[in-house]
Amino acid sequence: MPETIERPRPPAPPSGGGSDGPREPKVEKPNTEDLLNRMRKVDPDQAKRYRQRTGE
Amino acid sequence: MDIQFGLETEIGITRDDPEGMDVVAESIALVRSATVPGVRSRWDYQQEDPHQDARGFRVNALRQDTDEANYFAQDLSRPLSFAEIKSDLALRNGARFYNDHAHPEYCTPECSSLRELIEQDDAGDQLLMACAQSINATTENPVRLYKNNTDFRGHSYGCHENYLLARSLPWQVLADGIQAFLVTRQIFCGAGKYGWEDEDHFLQPGFQIAQRSDFFTELQSVDTMQRRPLVNTRDEPHANPQLYRRFHVIIGDANLSPYATYLKVGTTAMVLRALQNGCPSERIPRLADPIASLKSISRDREWKWRVRTGGGRTTTAIEIQRQYLTVVREYAPLETAEGEELLQAWEEILVDLDQNPLKTADRLDWTAKFKLLEGFRESEGLQPEDPWLRSLDLAYHALDRENGLFFGLMDQGAFRLPFANPRVRNAELRPPQTTRAAIRGGCIERFGPKVKSAQWDAVVLAGESTEVEVDLRDVFERSMVEKALVVLASSQIPEDLLVLPFAKAFPQREIP
Numbered sequence: 021m022p023e024t025i026e027r028p029r030p031p032a033p034p035s036g037g038g039s040d041g042p043r044e045p046k047v048e049k050p051n052t053e054d055l056l057n058r059m060r061k062v063d064p065d066q067a068k069r070y071r072q073r074t075g076e
Numbered sequence: 077m078d079i080q081f082g083l084e085t086e087i088g089i090t091r092d093d094p095e096g097m098d099v100v101a102e103s104i105a106l107v108r109s110a111t112v113p114g115v116r117s118r119w120d121y122q123q124e125d126p127h128q129d130a131r132g133f134r135v136n137a138l139r140q141d142t143d144e145a146n147y148f149a150q151d152l153s154r155p156l157s158f159a160e161i162k163s164d165l166a167l168r169n170g171a172r173f174y175n176d177h178a179h180p181e182y183c184t185p186e187c188s189s190l191r192e193l194i195e196q197d198d199a200g201d202q203l204l205m206a207c208a209q210s211i212n213a214t215t216e217n218p219v220r221l222y223k224n225n226t227d228f229r230g231h232s233y234g235c236h237e238n239y240l241l242a243r244s245l246p247w248q249v250l251a252d253g254i255q256a257f258l259v260t261r262q263i264f265c266g267a268g269k270y271g272w273e274d275e276d277h278f279l280q281p282g283f284q285i286a287q288r289s290d291f292f293t294e295l296q297s298v299d300t301m302q303r304r305p306l307v308n309t310r311d312e313p314h315a316n317p318q319l320y321r322r323f324h325v326i327i328g329d330a331n332l333s334p335y336a337t338y339l340k341v342g343t344t345a346m347v348l349r350a351l352q353n354g355c356p357s358e359r360i361p362r363l364a365d366p367i368a369s370l371k372s373i374s375r376d377r378e379w380k381w382r383v384r385t386g387g388g389r390t391t392t393a394i395e396i397q398r399q400y401l402t403v404v405r406e407y408a409p410l411e412t413a414e415g416e417e418l419l420q421a422w423e424e425i426l427v428d429l430d431q432n433p434l435k436t437a438d439r440l441d442w443t444a445k446f447k448l449l450e451g452f453r454e455s456e457g458l459q460p461e462d463p464w465l466r467s468l469d470l471a472y473h474a475l476d477r478e479n480g481l482f483f484g485l486m487d488q489g490a491f492r493l494p495f496a497n498p499r500v501r502n503a504e505l506r507p508p509q510t511t512r513a514a515i516r517g518g519c520i521e522r523f524g525p526k527v528k529s530a531q532w533d534a535v536v537l538a539g540e541s542t543e544v545e546v547d548l549r550d551v552f553e554r555s556m557v558e559k560a561l562v563v564l565a566s567s568q569i570p571e572d573l574l575v576l577p578f579a580k581a582f583p584q585r586e587i588p
Contacts, residue, residue, distance in 0.1 A: 055481070059481065065463075066470055067466035067469070067470050069094050070088070070094070070228070072089075073177060073178035073231060074143070074232060075176065075232065076086065076177075076233065076326065
């Protein structure tokens with residue numbers, strides 16, 4: 021009896037057909053605390069010190 | 077020929093401690109730190125002329141010429157040549173990366189699809205971040221990059237869009253037909269700003285939906301740095317000027333959200349296509365005062381975006397956009413699934429903006445920024461005029477995966493993407509295979525040290541016995557690109573490219 025080989029299955033196509041168009045976001049709950057910490061680390065005076073030359 | 081497009085983005089640059097910092101030197105150092113494949117200091121500046129006006133004349137001077145002359149005088153004190161100051165890097169993906177005055181600037185290669193554009197724009201962000209990381213590995217005063225358009229002091233820098241159009245589209249039809257669209261599209265492609273400005277100074281605290289709308293005072297002109305125009309008339313096609321024009325849009329914000337870039341460039345290209353296809357002028361919306369509407373829409377805190385039409389009627393920016401969507405459906409027939417998806421996305425964003433603008437925070441920069449910062453303001457008990465909000469605004473735009481607020485949201489899956497897996501690995505840095513950028517990039521990859529000069533519309537190579545010019549001024553058909561890539565793939569020396577109908581041999585010249 022020939023040995024049977026379990027082949028990996030190809031990934032399932034994305035729902036909504038095979039189109040590459042706009043998609044629903046992955047529903048992952050944002051880690052609000054991480055973002056808040058990132059924001060708290062922003063120096064309140066950073067923009068005061070920021071100076072650029074006019075560009076196009 | 078369909079419309080091809082690209083982006084050119086000037087980046088804000090500073091240090092954590094900017095005391096005594098020379099922004100020009102910082103920008104030069106950043107561009108020079110790039111280690112990606114490309115050829116350095118081979119850009120051909122002789123082919124550039126920003127003084128030619130699409131209205132059919134050449135201006136003697138631009139408003140910024142005085143500033144330019146002053147900067148040039150200052151730069152004379154640097155021990156660097158003009159080309160060294162520019163530090164141009166023509167990249168293997170057909171892009172350009174250089175120091176533009178005092179900003180690192182990344183120009184995407186020409187793209188024929190929105191997917192290509194999003195990928196190439198992302199490749200630019202990755203390149204910039206890699207440069208900053210490389211510099212920051214050896215300093216305690218890190219360089220910081222911002223993909224934004226203002227320093228909150230009235231100094232603005234641009235994110236320009238370029239659209240290749242048929243020359244047969246009369247300039248005035250184009251200029252008149254696009255005005256109301258450019259004024260109103262900010263409701264979905266504005267990047268949001270905590271502050272009101274005027275040219276050269278800060279006005280007052282307060283949120284508005286777009287970064288650039290404060291800086292436009294003219295309807296049409298060739299200028300780009302002072303008294304900026306809604307419709308820029310620069311006539312520099314970088315293509316056969318008998319057949320093509322490059323519509324140079326200078327009013328857009330630099331978007332972080334790929335979805336906002338997708339909508340910005342996609343909808344603009346579709347409107348241009350409708351105009352090119354002969355959409356009657358009476359079908360195009362008109363505004364009574366486009367410049368006033370530009371500012372009033374951006375600064376409207378009720379987000380009603382009322383405007384007065386050329387006929388004296390009051391309507392809204394959303395209704396103006398809906399009118400454009402209607403004429404696009406009629407005059408720019410869709411040939412691809414990508415086109416239909418874009419129109420659906422456009423329609424959907426208008427519905428959501430109408431019902432509840434903050435519902436678009438999963439796609440648009442301005443709503444994402446507002447939602448994030450207002451949540452923070454409330455949690456920290458900050459007043460609406462607290463200057464910390466401007467620093468947080470800046471942090472939204474930081475090209476910094478670890479600390480940037482946009483990337484914080486992005487990495488948490490808070491943004492929809494216009495395409496699955498849009499990321500191009502920076503190490504690959506490949507050009508779009510559908511446009512002449514693939515030929516430029518291919519020449520750079522195959523013959524790097526032999527590239528004598530590069531421009532958008534030509535690459536000159538030093539051959540064994542002759543100079544080979546690959547003239548790209550008319551190379552916009554995909555079939556021409558594909559044939560050229562086959563020739564490039566088998567070429568051993570630059571002269572092998574002479575079988576291409578647009579390649580010519582010249583006697584060897586010295587590199588200046």
